[in-house]
Amino acid sequence: MALTKQATDYMKAVYIEEFGDSSKLRFADRPMPRANPDEVLIQVEYSGVNPVDWKIEEGMFKNFLPYEFPIILGWEAAGTIKGVGDNVKNFKVGDQVYTYCRKQTVKDGSFAEYLVVDGKHVALKPKNLSFAQAASIPLCALTAWQAIHEAIKPKKGDKILILGGAGGVGSFAIQIARDAGCYIYTTASPKNHDYVRKLGADAPIDYNKNNVVDAVKTKEPNGVDAILDLVGGQTLKNTIPAVKKNGIVVSIVDRNRPSTITNAETKFVNVFVRPDGQQLKNLTEQFNKGTLVAPEIEELPLSQTAKALEKIKTQHTRGKIVLRVK
Ligand SMILES: NC(=O)c1ccc[n+]([C@@H]2O[C@H](COP(=O)([O-])OP(=O)(O)OC[C@H]3O[C@@H](n4cnc5c(N)ncnc54)[C@H](OP(=O)(O)O)[C@@H]3O)[C@@H](O)[C@H]2O)c1
Structure with missing residues (x-):
């Protein structure tokens, strides 16, 4: 030693x-x-x-x-x-x-x-x-990576709603979803809208003033392909109607399938981040290249x-x- x-x-x-x-x-x-x-x-x-x-x-x-x-x-x-x-x-x-x-x-x-x-x-x-x-x-970027690439597995052009985009995990989730080619709705207070836009969010939603489901459904009548939930509780429950019937809801906060998911075709996954040096090494390369900040x-x-x-x-x-x- x-x-x-x-x-x-x-x-x-x-x-x-x-x-x-x-x-x-x-x-x-x-x-x-x-x-x-x-x-x-x-x-x-x-x-x-x-x-x-x-x-x-x-x-x-x-x-x-x-x-x-x-x-x-x-x-x-x-x-x-x-x-x-x-x-x-x-x-x-x-x-x-x-x-x-x-x-x-x-x-x-x-x-x-x-x-x-x-x-x-x-x-x-x-x-x-x-x-x-x-x-x-490490903790937040690995969480975002595992939630997006291992649980959601989005296709280019998928629409994703990230609840709580301006926080620790959100700051990475927006960038990782952007690099996967997603169109990104995210909830954030107005003072954070420029911040989340700079990271790659397409449509920030002020959750304090607006009904988030209505804000999404105006543009996506059938709902988004995925919700990535970084808030949990009643916020997640209330937002479920914003996802497509055959879409996916991934929460890093709630462990149990929210009771407001009434459609059996809607998938629910809880992610609890695991340490992974190899994945962290891959993330290092992206920071070195400047594709992640x-x-x-x-x-x-x-x-x-x-x-x-x-x-x-x-x-x-x-x-x-x-x-x-x-
Ligand atoms: N399962 C796992 O592996 C894992 C890993 C990491 C974190 N977590 C959990 O995930 C949660 C988020 O972690 P974090 O590190 O990102 O937390 P954080 O940095 O404290 O997140 C703060 C953000 O949450 C937003 N927010 C608060 N209430 C909101 C609401 N009602 N609707 C929308 N956005 C809201 C705030 O947005 P504004 O200031 O813009 O209002 C703020 O930007 C925590 O509960 C944490 O314990 C779980």
Whole structure:
């Protein structure tokens, strides 16, 4: 195990010892993680913030994912490799990488100075992006890729309605759907319409003022080929009539088929993103070529994780929030 020597056996991390609100967050020393032979040790520069982080903090996933306290929060990061396990052949110390690092047991996350993660879940970061931009990508871009290319599988010219296009996942979903040749309707607040248009949306819809189904049906009387739902709940239920009878509804929020889907021909799929270093590597190539661009980002220091979680909880983030760790 070619580990570079660490000056200390401890690192700073943000963690919880019980579920609850942000008053339960601890920002203190934790033991340095040790990489096993399949893992790499990453010195984290930036870590991306996602809605899942406050959901984990508050225990919303406790019946769904195994966990062990203390839990260091955070599921994605960009940084530099400081150690490489014996079985990892495709990375070396000094490589600048990024990763979606969800593990079998929710325990050792990325809101920390160091992170160990399976080498198969890591990719070189895009050369033209900063660490801050790179940290905003892995979880959301993989989610959008898997939802569009593995679940929806659109044909060129398909019409898609993306619910919540200006957020973390939406910022990538619009670009990926655009590259697949889709015509894109997306819901967003008016202040975000220029942002979603710049990413490739054809028809932004102000969901606060308009009935989304009517707005879509005026142009698509039979409905769109696919709804990609990034919001869930009543919003998704209300929007179901906007999809074609033999269309597909993919939700990354709701696990169960919405009760408002009354047509048996309408397909429903829930997507829960899985880590995939190879897919992330393919995405890196697209960022390097400039066919994908990083979302708008807001930076906060790791010491302000509570503020970052409060902000993401409002559900009105444009692009992504990232935490500066180093
Ligand atoms: N299953 C998975 O693998 C997976 C992966 C990633 C995320 N998720 C989940 O997917 C959801 C979205 O994640 P995210 O990272 O994109 O969140 P996010 O960045 O917090 O998304 C915020 C966006 O949601 C929009 N929004 C809020 N309420 C809306 C409504 N009623 N109608 C339309 N748009 C609305 C906001 O739009 P405006 O500000 O323009 O109003 C904002 O741009 C979260 O619940 C998250 O936990 C699941």
